[in-house]
Amino acid sequence: MGDDAARPMTRRRRRRRSGAGGRRRRTRYHHGNLRRALLDAALALIERAGADALTLRGAAKRVGVSQAAPYRHFRNKEALLAAVAEEGFRAMAEAMGRQAAPHRDDPAGRLRALGLAYVEFATRHPAHFRVMFGRVPADRAAHPGLQKAAKEAYGLLAGAIRDCQAAGVVRSRDPEELALCAWSAVHGLSALVVDGQLGERARQLEPLARAVTDNVVRGLAV
Amino acid sequence: MGDDAARPMTRRRRRRRSGAGGRRRRTRYHHGNLRRALLDAALALIERAGADALTLRGAAKRVGVSQAAPYRHFRNKEALLAAVAEEGFRAMAEAMGRQAAPHRDDPAGRLRALGLAYVEFATRHPAHFRVMFGRVPADRAAHPGLQKAAKEAYGLLAGAIRDCQAAGVVRSRDPEELALCAWSAVHGLSALVVDGQLGERARQLEPLARAVTDNVVRGLAV
DNA sequence: ACCTGAACACCGTTCAAGT
């Protein structure tokens, strides 16, 4: 699998690797990693021109393969989108975990950090966010990996709520219900921003995100 | 109401023009109300099979006109969707106002009622909701009617917040910011439900909606 | 095993032409 790959048709770019030894350790697109390449191309297309600007044919062309090639790696367009969404949930959970880490001993602070991280991820990766929460996979059960990744992100929120309850800073009620209250608030703000519903106000987002998370924690308090 | 007609499954069908009398009293589709008919057809199609199952050609066929006819009434597909969204915001504001009416003298109760009405509208009219908050009209400024209708619904929430402040039951802070907190919470719950993110939990929605709105009001309280 | 080319049944949109 040398570097003399196929001849992509339109403007594409060769992943620089080569050098000495030909250790194709990096993402090898045309040979060996079409799946990865299509995922990246899909995200780039969505990021550039909106969620329904994504076209299987367009992604294939961008990567330099025929329009039929993607079907080697994804059952259909929905499967591609589900895979993108799954990666999004994973990245979001990772970002949330990272930003929550410093608040290991302060569950209320952690809850706040998780909420802010949620909004931050959504607004920094609107394309991913839209795919994650779009009606893309009509049948979620058909994509178990997606479902699992989504639950992982939500679980961070629910866990923080439970820790808050154990620490006596959140009222004792069904933690699932309270977690949903928190989730709704940060998800709502994220969705409003990402869908452009806030207009000018979205320019100064952080104070708003802080107001929303603060209000959540106030509402949850004993 | 009154859509006793329009059943052209596949082939187009001529709307029979009454056997005797010819009193085109009902919504006269082909002559005089194609616009209205297209709006109804669009909503029906979205309701039946999802937001991107809507097709200009499909709507035209459903109504019994040629594929080019819609362009007499809408500049393009986006304009049709913007019109659907505008009607949705109007209907939502109407429903919110109706459910808030009994709480004229109790601003906190009114705020709660508005929130519940918001969620109820979203879950009872998921198709409308998706179009209202989709990325459909990329440029919102290009559809002033839509923008105005959306602000009207939001204004009900903001007004209730201000009345709550005047009554001393909500802390005095920028009412716009607090209104956004309330909006985020009910919008987030609505979006999660409509997008199927809650799975089984959405079966018993009302307790959840009540928990969310209660938590909002608790957070806003002095 | 992985990809291509051609094909099918769709789209949104435009435009000359009909009535």
Add this chain to the structure above:
DNA sequence: ACCTGAACACCGTTCAAGT
């Protein structure tokens, strides 16, 4: 004034065929 028919440049998806 309002609509039709045909056309163009796209789609998602399938399938026989190439290497």
